[in-house]
Amino acid sequence: MAAATLARRIGRSGVAVMKFKSPPVNSLSLEFLTEFSISLEKLENNRACRGVIITSALPKIFSSGLDITEMCGKSIEHYTEFWRAVQEMWLRLYGSNMVTVAAVNGSSPAGGCLIALSCDYRIMAENPKFSIGLNEAQLGIVAPFWFKDTFVNVVGHRIAERSLQLGSLHPAPEAHKLGLVDELVPEEKLMEKAAAVMAQWLALPDHARQLTKTMMRKAVLDRLVAHREEDIKNFISFVSKESIQKSLRMYMEMLKKKKS
Numbered sequence: 001m002a003a004a005t006l007a008r009r010i011g012r013s014g015v016a017v018m019k020f021k022s023p024p025v026n027s028l029s030l031e032f033l034t035e036f037s038i039s040l041e042k043l044e045n046n047r048a049c050r051g052v053i054i055t056s057a058l059p060k061i062f063s064s065g066l067d068i069t070e071m072c073g074k075s076i077e078h079y080t081e082f083w084r085a086v087q088e089m090w091l092r093l094y095g096s097n098m099v100t101v102a103a104v105n106g107s108s109p110a111g112g113c114l115i116a117l118s119c120d121y122r123i124m125a126e127n128p129k130f131s132i133g134l135n136e137a138q139l140g141i142v143a144p145f146w147f148k149d150t151f152v153n154v155v156g157h158r159i160a161e162r163s164l165q166l167g168s169l170h171p172a173p174e175a176h177k178l179g180l181v182d183e184l185v186p187e188e189k190l191m192e193k194a195a196a197v198m199a200q201w202l203a204l205p206d207h208a209r210q211l212t213k214t215m216m217r218k219a220v221l222d223r224l225v226a227h228r229e230e231d232i233k234n235f236i237s238f239v240s241k242e243s244i245q246k247s248l249r250m251y252m253e254m255l256k257k258k259k260s
């Protein structure tokens with residue numbers, strides 16, 4: 001697969017490092033999401049692999065979230081395939097038996113934030129220029145219930161409610177204060193710290209940790225599994241509205257104008 005290059009390496013410690021490398025901003029296209037899910041599935045089925053550290057190979061960006069062009073002016077069939085791939089990625093990552101650590105080495109809006117939130121632990125580079133959050137409301141769209149559930153499970157209801165309604169992107173220090181990320185470290189220490197956290201989590205017997213993780217996450221995962229087709233229909237009807245298409249186009253134009 002050409003666009004979403006994901007490097008994987010499983011060390012002797014049983015830890016894989018997955019680096020997002022889809023320039024310019026690691027946006028989550030259908031191709032990227034498909035490759036990400038396949039990579040996760042392969043690691044999950046590899047008995048030598050007990051944990052995965054997810055980070056970015058690009059400077060300053062962890063992931064810019066869902067590829068907005070996948071949601072603009074496409075067919076119903078395309079929206080269906082795209083949204084199923086988003087769901088699949090989240091079901092695999094949030095439901096993973098492996099220890100998952102996000103080493104957030106750049107900005108991480110919306111779908112990028114979802115990836116970090118779906119991990120067991122988040123370490124972020126302590127650069128106040130990097131921000132993270134579910135900013136969907138700023139684009140005139142609504143974070144789906146399972147994005148919201150994942151967020152609530154990390155930061156609690158009140159912080160999630162305010163942050164979601166405002167579509168806030170929190171600079172790293174604020175994200176840490178809110179509990180959206182667990183730790184801040186200097187960027188050059190990020191991978192070292194991620195490896196140390198991973199070793200700490202892997203020191204426990206896998207079966208006890210895995211059953212506990214399942215107990216904590218099952219209700220939220222089951223909710224999407226039970227309503228998967230309905231969620232796809234909701235996405236299609238939402239994203240097909242002319243008003244939503246207009247908001248997305250204006251947002252893309254704003255991103256382009258920002259450069260000039």
Ligand SMILES: CC/C=C\C/C=C\C/C=C\CC/C=C/CC(=O)SCCNC(=O)CCNC(=O)[C@H](O)C(C)(C)COP(=O)(O)OP(=O)(O)OC[C@H]1O[C@@H](n2cnc3c(N)ncnc32)[C@H](O)[C@@H]1OP(=O)(O)O
Binds near residue numbers: 065139235
């Ligand atoms: C009641 C409700 C009922 C039902 C609801 C059901 C369903 C819900 C429906 C919809 C939910 C959909 C959920 C969506 C979640 C998402 O993830 S949406 C994506 C949100 N992402 C963003 O807002 C990030 C936007 N990008 C940026 O802020 C910056 O680009 C970033 C800080 C990441 C990097 O900045 P910088 O380094 O300066 O780079 P540029 O801004 O210059 O960008 C470089 C080029 O990349 C293009 N680009 C950036 N982000 C995206 C993206 N997410 N998708 C596609 N393309 C992107 C940008 O336009 C530049 O392109 P150019 O070089 O100009 O061609």
